[in-house]
Amino acid sequence: MHLSFADFPLADAPAPDLHIAPLPDDGLAARVQHRLDHLTKPLGSLGRLETLALRLALIVGRETPRLHDPQLVVFAADHGLAAQGVSAYPSDVTWQMVDNFLAGGAAVSVLARQHGLSLTVADCGVCHDFGPGRPGGVDGTRYADLKLARGTADSSQGPAMTRGLAVQAMAQGAALVRRLPGNVLLLGEMGIGNTSAASLLMSRLTGQPLTDCVGRGTGLDDAGLARKLGVLTQVLQRHAGAVEPLDALAAFGGLEIATLAGAVLQAAAERRVVVVDGFITTAGVAVAAALAPAVLQRCVFAHASAESGHARWLAHLGAEPLLDLGLRLGEGSGAALAWPLLESACRVLAEMASFASAGVSTASA
Template identity: 65%
Template sequence: MNAHLPLIADITDPQLTQALQHKLDHKTKPLGSLGRLEQLALRLGQIQGTASPRLEQPQMVVFAGDHGLAARGVSAYPSDVTWQMVENFLAGGAAVSVLARQHGLALTVVDCGVARDIAPREAAPGQPSLLLRKVAPGTNDASQGPAMSVGQCAQALTNGMELVRALPGNALLLGEMGIANTSVASLLLARLCGLSLAECTGAGTGLDAAGIERKRAVLQQALDVNAAATAPLDALAALGGYEVATMVGAVLQAAAERRVILVDGFITSAAVLVASRLQPHVLQRCVFAHRSGERGHQLMLAQMQAEPLLDLGLRLGEGSGAALAWPLLPSACAILREMASFEAAGVSGQTAAA
């Protein structure tokens, strides 16, 4: 594969970790009383390499693409919904558009491989922007052969790396759109983790029981016809989507730059799974926003030893869960930077007898 992937260094720093924990333990509160927020603060300090982390110019990027598998009835919605939702994102009417606007997140939508051409446009200040990085108008049907060629996969990876290099800020929030992309996530989970499709496959956009069985049968065909594609990049090319491959490149680049990566749900986690199989230290830079209602997501999180911030039964995608979890991150940073210690505030600490 021609894409030159960055090397992701180990950022483990025991001395910094000890300093961060000491700082948290001596804030004006009972030990550990801020719960998971303290763990989050510790992770953000480790990613940024400082005891006073700051998040600047956060970027929500929604990667969009279509899938040949959609023609096999693996989704409750037609593939036209992909381009229609892209237009909805740009018009400001989608859930992620609303949440990005609420929380001051710059929103960029990337056409990685939508089947219909999206008209280029100039974004007004503060409005969602569109990047055209289309490799092809949708992937091939993975149940009949590879979804994309090795060269197409490499181009998508390169596109993802280049677009992150051009983005400001130090935090990347992942979102996606693509009818049938829960099928892609299920396939990648099954192939890379050696799990059965029965464990990995759920309702996606809302299939009934018969629809889920039909979906599993189609996905089994995809695994069988691409049986030789077992290495991470081979599996990505054979089973993946252009939006997922572009996201893998984006994750690798963001990790190389030590940006905080806020991961949304099942599909974005699949991109991180692939990236982590290429470069394991990617996971040191990731914060997982939520545990989705999609069947395979819990298994995927377990494979990456990830503990998400929220569990709200979400399964919309788009980056909506990442946007909802986002306010916890600047809050954790602010606690580290601004909350007083017992000594500084003149507050008595815990007594030895307690």
């Protein structure tokens, strides 16, 4: 299926709503916890699966949440900063991987098929012409043409994009989510150079030293990592005045991170469960949360990636990831792998018998 640019006209795409209230409780947490405590199992014996079940119930607003029509979106764009040699791969890999997603050959494509996840590839600013009427991919994979520019500018020379363009990208992300069914949004990304943008955003948004934020990305060797750190240090200094979240986003990029941030804001406003993948998707969520802190209540963090700054960023956000598999692929692969845990948590709440209903004796005092 092809979603054309006309499906997401800029003139009709309002800016995302930043007035996202904290999730109401009204005793729901206590009722869900009571339910969990009286299922046929030792108290707390399902560990963090119970914590996950409680979170999902609060997001959806039901004692027995039901997750339906999960949507995995891979946000793709190019980065002008890649010209400074901050990645082990050339920029052409971005568009080549978009084609690979649509052909069904990427890891996230395989995992989406395995777990029944609807997959959309959103072209937010890939420096490649895919052609008019670009068809969707195999297995129902959709291509959404949200291209606002052919990548961002080189942030070592000036801002990656204007603040206005960043806001437009966010509006496009919100518009996309409004058109997708379901109550779960799983986040993925693709863009050569985007670990650099994410590292810069992490340092600026958290105040942590850049050395604690920069990793090897797609697999830089020691010399490449040193070069990357040197380039990013200069970029961070060049944009010392870009302190507010939107200013930092405009200064460092990228278009896929901005679009993703808008999608997260819209999903949070609709009380969709937001499943966060790795380092770059965390950057988009962090921007959204800096603008509307209650966003984090709607998020489930799938995994701690092998990118060196990710664990620190998760800790800063107070997030506890479900998995730690040493992943550093991106694409939404970790979000897809975590998806069965969300399904299991919901099934436990909905389908397990209680001690009373099963006629099972409870533990003695």
